[in-house]
Amino acid sequence: MGNGRTSARLARLRTRRDRATARQGHTERRWLRVDWARLGTIVAIIAGIGTLLFTGVATYYGAEISKDQLRQSQEDAEQESRDQAMRISFWVERDETIHVVNRSSDPVSAVFVTFDAWSSGHRLSLGPKNVGISKVHFLELYQYVPPCSEILITKEEMRFENRQTGKWEQLPDRRVLFYEMSVQFVDRDGLKWVRSIDKLTQWKRGSDEHSHGNSLTEPLRGMLPDAPVAKSVEPCHGKS
Structure with a gap:
């Protein structure tokens, strides 16, 4: 088993x-x-x-x-590239004084200040066919605006050419309105800029050309007999 x-x-x-x-x-x-x-x-x-x-x-x-x-x-x-250009500005005070300000730490050069002054309700001169003209065109050139400074343009300094007499006269003691204002300048890098009321752009050929109307209503010529003095301004970028 x-x-x-x-x-x-x-x-x-x-x-x-x-x-x-x-x-x-x-x-x-x-x-x-x-x-x-x-x-x-x-x-x-x-x-x-x-x-x-x-x-x-x-x-x-x-x-x-x-x-x-x-x-x-x-x-x-x-x-x-826009850093300095953004620090260039202008405005008009109630007393009709124009401020052009450089708040950068470098100067700007070849500064063209352009504006039209309109004498409200008052004819400054008669043009062709006795058309009344109340507008004056200003184009002022400044070699430079120093750093951290501003220039002031007062109404008392403004003169216009009377087409009837050929003389330069002071604007009347009436309210003046400013139109078509712009500041053209060259920054520290050699770039050209245009500052207008509502924008900042690089300058292009032809961008500052505009018509002032026909020969009957063309603005009178304006000028500033004395160059305004630059004043220091605060605050200023880069200034301690």
């Missing part, structure tokens, strides 16, 4: 071992049937596609970053 049981147990063990060996052989034969060259090609293609996708995404974002950097550099350069 003992020998029979032992033989049966050994038979079962051999059967299990044979099955395991068969499975192992089957697995080995399956791996042997794999086309490794083809599999390598497929893996290489997938890796190549992944690399292309990564490169494409990286290139796209790199280009976008470069665009942003270029745009920022251009904006910074434009801001720097």
Whole structure:
């Protein structure tokens, strides 16, 4: 009986071992049937596609970053070029005094101050065909406006040429309105600018040309006999 049981147990063990060996052989034969060259090609293609996708995404974002950097550099350069020009301004007080101000720490040169003065409700001179003229055109040139300073142009200083007499006369003691005001100047970098009532632009040829009407209503010529004296102004950029 003992020998029979032992033989049966050994038979079962051999059967299990044979099955395991068969499975192992089957697995080995399956791996042997794999086309490794083809599999390598497929893996290489997938890796190549992944690399292309990564490169494409990286290139796209790199280009976008470069665009942003270029745009920022251009904006910074434009801001720097306008830095001084933005500190040049003008305005008119209630007493009809014109202020032209340079709040930068450098002078501006070749300063043209242009404006039309209109004497409200009063004819200053008669033009052709006895047409009454109430407007005077001023174009004043200053070699420079010093840093941190302003020039004042008062109504009392303004003169106009009477076309009937040919003489230069003072504006009447009436309310005067100012139109078409602008200040043209050259900054420290040699750039030309025009400051008007509502904007600041770089000067372009022809940008300061405008018509004053026909010969019947053309404004009278105006002038300032004495150059105004520059006064210091506060606050001023770069001045401690």
